[in-house]
Amino acid sequence: MKKFGRESLADLSAGAVFLATGGGGDPYVAELVAQQALEKYGSVDLIDPENLDDDAYVVAIGGVGAPTVSLELLPSIDEAVNTLRAFEDRVGRKVDAVVSFEIGGGNSLIPIVAGAVMGIPVVDGDGMGRALPEAQMMTYPISGVSPTPAVATDYQGTVTEFHTKDIMEFEKEIRQCALSSGGMITSAEHPMTGKQLKAAIVPGTVSFSIELGRLLRKYRGNAHRIYEPLAELFSGSIYGDLFHLYTGKVIDSSTRIVGGYDIGAATIAPFDGSGAELTISIKNEYLAAEANGKVIASVPDLITIVDYETSTPINAERLRYGQRVTVFGVGCPSFYRTQRALEFVAPSCFGFPFEYKTIEELNLSN
Amino acid sequence: MRIGIDVGGTHTDAVLLEGRSVRSAVKTLTTADVSTGVFNALEHVLSDSGVLESAVDAVMLGTTQFTNAVVERRQLSEVAAIRIGLPSGNGLPPMIAWPEDIAESLGGHTYMLKGGTLYDGRPVAELDHDEIQSTIEDIKSKGIDTIAISAVFSPMSAEPELLVAEQLRRAIPGANITCSHQIGRLGLLERENAALLNASLLKFSDQVVSSFGEALRDRGLECPFYISQNDGTLMDAEFVRQFPALTFASGPTNSLRGACELTGLNDAIVIDIGGTTSDIGILQGGFPRESNIVIDVGGVRTNFRMPDILALGLGGGSIVSEDGLSIGPRSVGHDLVREGLAFGGNTFTATDLLVAANKLDLGEAGQAVELNPEVLASGLATIKKMLNEGIEKMMPSSDPLPVVLVGGGAVLVADKLEAASEMHCPEHSGVANAIGAAIAQIGGEVERMVSYREIPRAEAIEQISAEARTTAIAAGADPATVRIADIEETTISYMAEGSTRVRVKAVGDLASSNREEPA
Numbered sequence: 110m111k112k113f114g115r116e117s118l119a120d121l122s123a124g125a126v127f128l129a130t131g132g133g134g135d136p137y138v139a140e141l142v143a144q145q146a147l148e149k150y151g152s153v154d155l156i157d158p159e160n161l162d163d164d165a166y167v168v169a170i171g172g173v174g175a176p177t178v179s180l181e182l183l184p185s186i187d188e189a190v191n192t193l194r195a196f197e198d199r200v201g202r203k204v205d206a207v208v209s210f211e212i213g214g215g216n217s218l219i220p221i222v223a224g225a226v227m228g229i230p231v232v233d234g235d236g237m238g239r240a241l242p243e244a245q246m247m248t249y250p251i252s253g254v255s256p257t258p259a260v261a262t263d264y265q266g267t268v269t270e271f272h273t274k275d276i277m278e279f280e281k282e283i284r285q286c287a288l289s290s291g292g293m294i295t296s297a298e299h300p301m302t303g304k305q306l307k308a309a310i311v312p313g314t315v316s317f318s319i320e321l322g323r324l325l326r327k328y329r330g331n332a333h334r335i336y337e338p339l340a341e342l343f344s345g346s347i348y349g350d351l352f353h354l355y356t357g358k359v360i361d362s363s364t365r366i367v368g369g370y371d372i373g374a375a376t377i378a379p380f381d382g383s384g385a386e387l388t389i390s391i392k393n394e395y396l397a398a399e400a401n402g403k404v405i406a407s408v409p410d411l412i413t414i415v416d417y418e419t420s421t422p423i424n425a426e427r428l429r430y431g432q433r434v435t436v437f438g439v440g441c442p443s444f445y446r447t448q449r450a451l452e453f454v455a456p457s458c459f460g461f462p463f464e465y466k467t468i469e470e471l472n473l474s475n
Numbered sequence: 476m477r478i479g480i481d482v483g484g485t486h487t488d489a490v491l492l493e494g495r496s497v498r499s500a501v502k503t504l505t506t507a508d509v510s511t512g513v514f515n516a517l518e519h520v521l522s523d524s525g526v527l528e529s530a531v532d533a534v535m536l537g538t539t540q541f542t543n544a545v546v547e548r549r550q551l552s553e554v555a556a557i558r559i560g561l562p563s564g565n566g567l568p569p570m571i572a573w574p575e576d577i578a579e580s581l582g583g584h585t586y587m588l589k590g591g592t593l594y595d596g597r598p599v600a601e602l603d604h605d606e607i608q609s610t611i612e613d614i615k616s617k618g619i620d621t622i623a624i625s626a627v628f629s630p631m632s633a634e635p636e637l638l639v640a641e642q643l644r645r646a647i648p649g650a651n652i653t654c655s656h657q658i659g660r661l662g663l664l665e666r667e668n669a670a671l672l673n674a675s676l677l678k679f680s681d682q683v684v685s686s687f688g689e690a691l692r693d694r695g696l697e698c699p700f701y702i703s704q705n706d707g708t709l710m711d712a713e714f715v716r717q718f719p720a721l722t723f724a725s726g727p728t729n730s731l732r733g734a735c736e737l738t739g740l741n742d743a744i745v746i747d748i749g750g751t752t753s754d755i756g757i758l759q760g761g762f763p764r765e766s767n768i769v770i771d772v773g774g775v776r777t778n779f780r781m782p783d784i785l786a787l788g789l790g791g792g793s794i795v796s797e798d799g800l801s802i803g804p805r806s807v808g809h810d811l812v813r814e815g816l817a818f819g820g821n822t823f824t825a826t827d828l829l830v831a832a833n834k835l836d837l838g839e840a841g842q843a844v845e846l847n848p849e850v851l852a853s854g855l856a857t858i859k860k861m862l863n864e865g866i867e868k869m870m871p872s873s874d875p876l877p878v879v880l881v882g883g884g885a886v887l888v889a890d891k892l893e894a895a896s897e898m899h900c901p902e903h904s905g906v907a908n909a910i911g912a913a914i915a916q917i918g919g920e921v922e923r924m925v926s927y928r929e930i931p932r933a934e935a936i937e938q939i940s941a942e943a944r945t946t947a948i949a950a951g952a953d954p955a956t957v958r959i960a961d962i963e964e965t966t967i968s969y970m971a972e973g974s975t976r977v978r979v980k981a982v983g984d985l986a987s988s989n990r991e992e993p994a
Binding site: 137141142175180185292358381418431 | 560562563564565566567571572593594595597599600627628661662663664757764776783867868869870871874
C-alpha cells in the first residue's frame with residue numbers, strides 16, 4: 110500500500126490535466142479542497158486493485174455537471190464526505206474503499222478527499238484512464254457493474270437517490286439532477302465488489318498520473334526536450350505509444366455541427382506557415398485530429414495539447430487564437446479498443462462519420 | 476491638445492500631442508514622491524513647446540504605482556472581505572491560498588453569508604438580514620471602513636452584492652466598497668481576489684489621484700486628467716478612485732497602443748526593447764491581443780484582462796557569451812553605462828555588438844569595441860535569431876506582419892528581421908508608453924450569462940452591447956464615436972443547451988468640448 114500525501118498533490122493534478130485531453134475543467138479549486146483534507150486528516154492510503162479483497166465493497170465518487178460551475182459554487186470537503194455518508198446510510202453498510210470515475214481533471218481528486226476524511230483507502234486506478242463526458246463511457250458499466258444504488262448531493266446537502274440499472278437512463282437522470290441542482294453535484298455510484306472492480310478498472314492510473322505530473326514539472330519550460338521522456342513513460346504503461354502529432358499555433362477556433370452534435374474546432378498551423386494545418390475537433394475533450402483531410406488520431410485514443418514554451422497541458426476552455434502549442438496523441442488503454450467498449454466510445458458515438466482506427470495504425474502505416 | 480505621461484519605476488516620460496503629431500517629448504527621472512517627477516515632465520513639455528496651459532484639453536497618465544504597491548505590500552489598507560454564497564463554498568473562504576504577508580496586510584477579516592445565485596438566476600439561498608446586520612455591526616466595531624463584497628455568480632446577478640453594499644453605506648458613512656461584479660469575470664475566487672486587491676488600494680488611490688491633480692494644478696493646468704487601464708482605455712479621476720486595480724499591467728498596453736499611433740498600423744507585432752528584456756506583443760485591430768491565462772499579481776490569483784506578452788531575455792544590457800552564440804537572459808541592466816565594453820567596462824553586452832559592427836554610435840559617451848569578426852558575426856546572428864523566433868511564436872497567422880520597434884533598446888535591431896514583412900522604428904518610439912496613454916480611448920465592458928433558449932442570441936447580444944455602450948458613455952466616451960470593439964461568447968459545457976457567457980466591450984473617443992480631433 111502506498112501513501113498519498115500533500116507532496117504528490119500538485120503532480121497528480123498536473124498529470125490529470127494532461128490525461129483529461131482538454132476536458133475536466135480547471136482542477137484548481139478541487140486541488141485546494143484536497144490540500145485541506147490532506148493537511149487536516151493526513152495522508153491517504155493508495156491501494157493497488159490487486160490487493161483488494163474480492164469481497165471488499167468499493168464505490169466510485171466524483172463530480173457530475175459543468176466544470177465551469179465549480180468555479181462559482183466552490184466544492185468543499187463536506188460535500189464529498191456527506192455524499193459518501195449518505196450512500197452508506199442508503200445501502201446500510203460501510204464502504205471499504207473509494208475509486209475515481211476518471212483520472213482526467215478535478216475528478217481525480219474527489220476520492221482523495223473522501224478517503225482522507227473517512228480514513229479509507231483510495232484505489233489506484235479509475236473508470237476511464239482519461240476524461241470522457243458521459244457515465245456510460247466508464248469502464249465500470251461497460252464491464253457490467255450496475256450504476257445503482259447511487260446517491261448524489263448538491264451544495265445544500267440535498268440527497269437524491271437513483272435506482273435505475275440501465276446506464277443510459279442513469280446518465281440522463283443524473284445529468285438532469287446536476288442541472289436542476291445548480292449545475293454541479295457529487296455522486297457516489299457504481300458500487301462494486303473487489304472482484305468486480307479488478308475486472309472493470311483501468312489500473313494504476315493514480316500512480317501513473319503522479320509520475321506524469323512529476324515529469325511535466327521536471328521539463329517545464331522545455332517542450333522541445335519533453336517528447337522522449339514522455340514517450341518512454343507512456344510506452345512502459347497501460348497506455349499505448351506516444352506520438353508527437355504537431356507543433357504550431359492556433360489560427361482559428363469555431364464551432365461546427367458534426368452528426369447533430371455541436372462540435373468546436375481548433376485549427377493549428379505551423380510556425381513558419383509551410384505544411385498542412387491540423388484541425389482538432391472539440392466537445393469538452395479533444396476528440397479527433399485531422400491533417401490534409403485525414404484523421405491522424407481520434408477518441409478513444411488520447412489527444413492532448415500542451416503549451417509550446419512550458420509544456421503545461423491546456424484545457425479546451427483555455428485554448429485560443431494565437432497560442433503556441435504542441436499536440437501529442439497517445440494510445441488508449443486496451444480495454445477501450447474492445448468491440449464492447451467501442452459501442453460507447455467510438456468516434457460515431459460523438460457524431461463523427463468515420464470508424465475508429467488506432468493511433469498506431471494511423472501514424473505508422475505510411 | 477493632450478499630454479500623455481508614463482510614470483515608470485525609473486523614468487517618467489511625457490509627450491505633448493497636437494492632434495496626432497508630437498509637439499514635444501521628454502524622459503525625466505521618476506521622483507520618490509512621484510508628483511514632483513510628473514510636475515517636472517509637464518514643465519518640460521509645456522515650456523519646450525511654448526504651448527499655453529489653457530490649450531491643453533486633457534492629461535493622460537499611465538502608472539505602475541498600484542501594481543508596485545501590491546507587489547511590495549505597501550500602502551495597502553485593511554479590508555473586510557464579505558462573501559455571499561453559503562451554504563456553498565464554506566471550505567474555501569476569502570483569501571485562501573494567498574501569501575501570508577499580503578493576507579496580513581489586509582488584516583484577514585473575513586465574513587461568509589448565506590445567499591448568491593445559481594447559473595440560471597435562482598438563489599443559492601435567501602439573504603438573511605439578521606446575519607447581514609450583525610456582520611455590519613462587527614465590521615463597524617472593528618473600525619474598518621474598507622470592504623470587498625463577493626457573491627456567487629454575481630457577474631450574472633449583482634443584486635445580492637449591491638444590497639449588502641447599500642446597507643454598509645448606510646451603516647458606515649463614507650465606507651470604501653468594491654463589489655466583485657464590477658471588477659472581475661466568472662471564477663469566484665479570482666474575482667473576489669480582484670475585489671479585495673482593489674479595495675485594499677482605495678485609500679492609496681485617493682492619495683495618488685489627489686497628488687496627480689495637485690501636480691497638474693501646480694503647473695497651471697485646469698483640464699481633467701485620466702489614467703490608463705490594462706485594456707488600453709482610460710478611466711477618469713473619479714473612476715480610478717474606485718478601481719485602481721484596473722491599472723495593473725497597463726504599461727505593455729500603452730506601449731502597444733503607442734506603437735499603433737506612431738505608425739498608423741492596426742495589425743502589427745510590437746517589440747518593446749529595454750535594458751533587460753524584449754517584450755513582444757500583438758496589435759489586433761489597434762488593440763493588444765489579450766492573454767487568457769490566470770494572472771498572478773503579487774502572488775494573488777486574479778482574472779484581470781492583460782495583454783499577451785512574450786518576454787525574451789534580450790535587451791541592450793544582456794550579457795553575451797564569449798563566442799557570441801548565446802545572449803542573456805542575464806543583464807547588467809542600468810549598469811550598462813559603466814560595465815559595457817563600449818563604456819570602458821569589462822562585460823560583453825548586446826550593445827557592444829552593435830558598436831563593434833559600427834551600427835551604433837554612442838558619441839562621446841562610448842569608445843570603440845574590437846571584436847573577433849567571427850564572434851561579432853555570430854553575436855549579431857544570435858540577436859536576429861532570438862527575435863525572429865520570438866516573432867514566429869507570437870504571429871497570429873502565417874502571413875508576415877510589420878514589426879514595430881519601441882523602447883530605449885530599439886536600436887539593438889539594426890537589420891531587417893526575416894519574420895517581419897517590414898520594419899518600423901518611428902521617431903519618438905522611446906516614449907511610446909506616454910503616447911499610448913495620451914491616445915487611450917474610453918471603454919465599457921459588460922459580461923452576462925444568458926440562455927439563448929429564453930432570449931434569442933441576436934437579441935441578447937444587442938441588449939448586452941447596449942449596456943456596454945452605456946457603461947462607456949458613463950465613463951466619459953463621446954456617444955457619437957462609441958463602437959463595439961469585442962464580443963466574446965463562451966458556452967458552458969454540459970449545461971442546459973444555450974447557456975452562454977457573453978462579454979461585450981465598447982470603446983469610444985474621449986468626450987471633450989474643445990478637444991482638437993485627430994486628423
